[in-house]
Each structure stands twice: as C-alpha cells, then as structure tokens.
Amino acid sequence: MHDTTSLCANGPRCRNQHPHTQQPATTTGGSPWCSTCLDRPARDIRNLTVDYLDLAQLHEASLSQALHDRTTGSHESPLLIAGHIEALQAEIVHVATTWEQEVRAAARLATPEQRAPVAAWHTTITRPTPVGAGRPGHQVQRAATLLAAHIHTLAALPATTVYPTGCEDQPTDYTGADAIEHLQALHQRARAMLGRTRRTRRLPGTCPDCHADLNQQEPLHPDDDCPVYCANQCGMQWTYTQYEQWMTAFLPTPSRGGHR
Template sequence: MGNRSDGPQHLCRQGRKCKSRVKDTAGKFHGVGVESPDSLCHVCEEHAFEAIRELGNDLSMLVTSVEDGRAAAAGPKVSFSAERPVPIDLGVDSLRGEIDNEVTRWAIRVTRGEELTNPHATLCANLGTLIDLPPQRVTVWIPHPDGGDDVGDEILDGVDAVLRLVKLHQRAQAMLGLTETTTFLPDPCPHCGRKALAVSKDQQRVTCKGCRIVWDSDHFALLSNVLDFERKVSRV
C-alpha cells in the first residue's frame, strides 16, 4: 500500500477565511479539506453563490440610494451648472459600473460569447460552470503605486471569478450600510437552534450565520415573543 498523509491533500482556497475552517495543533486556522486543488469547500461555495445571486438586488438598491440621496459612501458631488445640480455619488456610480462589467464579463465567458439579454440572470443560471472555468487571461484594472489604476492582464480561473464577484457584493453591502454586525444575539436561531444570530447595521434584518435564514426585525421580534410564550407554557 502507498503512503497515506496525516491530513487532507488539498485545503479550501479561502484559507483562514473558510466558513468551515479548522484549527491545527499549533492553534492556527486553515481551510477545511477538499477533494480538488485550488477549490472551495461546499459551504464556502454555497455562501459565494448566494452572494452572487444578491448582486441584482445590490444594483437596484445602489440605484435607489443615488436617487434618494441616501448612499452611505462619501464622495464628491458633481454638477453641470449652478442652476441645475446633479447629485451623483461618484463612489456609488463607480461600484455600479464595476458590478455591471464584472457580471457581464463572466456571463459572456460561461456562455462562450452568446448574446446576453440579462447577464446577471445568465450568470446565476450557470454558477457551476463559472466556478469550474479553467485559468485564462483576463484584462483587469491594477492599482498604480503613484495612485490611480492601470489596465493589465491577470490569469484568473473560475474560483477567482467567484471571489471577485463576492467581494463586489460585500462592497455594495458596506456602501449601503447593510453589513451585518459581528455581535451575536444571545438567543439561538429559531430555525436551526445555533447561537449564530446577527443583526444588520440598520437594525432591519436578523440573519442566522449558521443556516443563513433571514427575518425582518418586526417578524423576528414577533416570532421571538411567540417562542418565549411557548417556553413559559411548557414549564408550567
């Protein structure tokens, strides 16, 4: 028989950011074991896919935030004249363009150049194909040491594509003030029972980090009251 290693041959590409990360004997966190090299574990993959599916909502909310003047990100305002100001938040507008470009880029690649009517819907329908894309040369913006960005080339595979899209979702959530707090509620999740409930920054949503179910705050408060009543009755 051949030699067997003491641990998994490959680790989740998210490393210490892996959703299922494990701690070694030295106390350091690393990604959980996976079957294929340079891949994501199942949990990280599902979280990433869900983030990509949310990009459509991110775009809609970014558009609304500009129209309502409620964008969280600070940025200079521009106007064409003193008589007619145009309150365009450059940070929000730039991020909207980045999301559109990145989504379209990868939708074209997973469909091999087919005509696209809805790039985001097309991408969401082909997430398995996306993450399995082989390494390929991609044109990207590269930060310049003296400031600004230069156009350059990078070799990216499907996992790179997925993680780039996830980062755009995270940036959109932060810009909209929807990034969840890292403080967990003391009560267990009514759905899965794990103590993994986090409240959104605007206090409007409660999300279970374990099973990923989401409630609006009013619904969650009502549900909690019902569960508290049932627990009290059960003790009588």
C-alpha cells in the same frame, strides 16, 4: 473541466462537513468548493441585479441633491458620492459580463446577438464572442442569472487573462474562484454603499453543532431580538432568548455560601 475530487477549500468552515469527524465535504469537477458552500456565492451573485438597480436609484437621488445644493449655495457636493456609485455600477457590469462570456464559452452556451462594435478589451484571452449589447441593468441581470445558474462551471474555470475591474486595468490572470470572490466583494460593497450592512459581535460560547464561534448582528430597533448564528454558517440559528437559556444551562451555578 477537470474530474478530480478533493476536499472543500473552506476546510473547517465547510457548511457540509461530516457531523462527527468534521471533515469537509468532497468537491468534483475542478471546483475548490463543495456544492453546499457554493449556494451562498450563487445567491450573492444573483442579488447583483437588485444591487445595481438600487444603486441607480441612489445615484439619481444624489444628482437631485447636487442640483438642489447648487441652487441653495451649499458647500457640500453630493457629486462625489454620485461618482463613487457610477464607478461601482460600471465595475459590476464589467466583471459580471466578462465572466458571463467565459462561462458561455466553457459551457458552450448560445451567445446573444451582438449589435455593438467589438473593442479589443471586450474579450479575454480566450476570445469568446462578446455577448449582445443592451442597457447596463439588463446586462447585469442576464449575466448574474447565468453565473448563478452555472456557479459550478464558474468555480472550475482555470486561470485566464482578464481586465479585472475595467478596460484601464493591467491584464491579470484570474481563475473562476477568483471571479466568485470578486463578485461577492462587489455585492458587499454595494450593500455597504446602500447602508445595508450591520455590525456583528462575537458572543461567548461555541456552536453546539460544529463548535465554531457564535455571532450576533446589531439590532435595527429596540425590539429587534437579533438572532444568534454560527460563524461557520452551518445553519444553526437561535433567538437571543434561546441563546441565554443555553448558556445558563452550561454555566456553573455560583455558590450561595460565602459572603452574606
């Protein structure tokens, strides 16, 4: 691993920037991001375990619906949806276990016992020993737990040749930073397929702490007082009532003269 020191690659979006100069935090160990900015990727990767299990439940429901439609003569086939779920699950398993192997090799961690045959595409160009076989859900849990715990090692990995999404891909050079972005994208795709994403709107005004944009997610129910948060994810968060009070204090008061 490299011992170079540089500024966080998130630049003005760094979550640990200097409060007065807004300079991004420094990084060490070859990671392009600072420790604070790696907290969210670690959380997203850790959540892949829950994503995989929830997708499995959605997949089972889709197959049950397909069987029902077959007996009732419905023209709409949920099998296509089930196929998309299976493909996303397979990609999660492949990507997570691929980079688990790389992190284990880089950090010299023990490798679980291997019980399955080893194919040529199971390993990357570094040829680490493949991890132990097991059910896909268990593989994702093991890989996601390890990757989240060693997020700094993953972020600092140099470029290596991998099969990005599966064994049918063309070998491509990916860095550890590319892997983190890919794993986060898988988490977001899973959330979208599970119907857990919410539209976000930009509000007038800027964050009083870092001067970034202010965002608010759409409400889930009529009484949902959706919080207003900083787009830079600096940690600032208000209720919408607090946001209105803050905006009222800074907006110019309309003149009471003029029209009657």
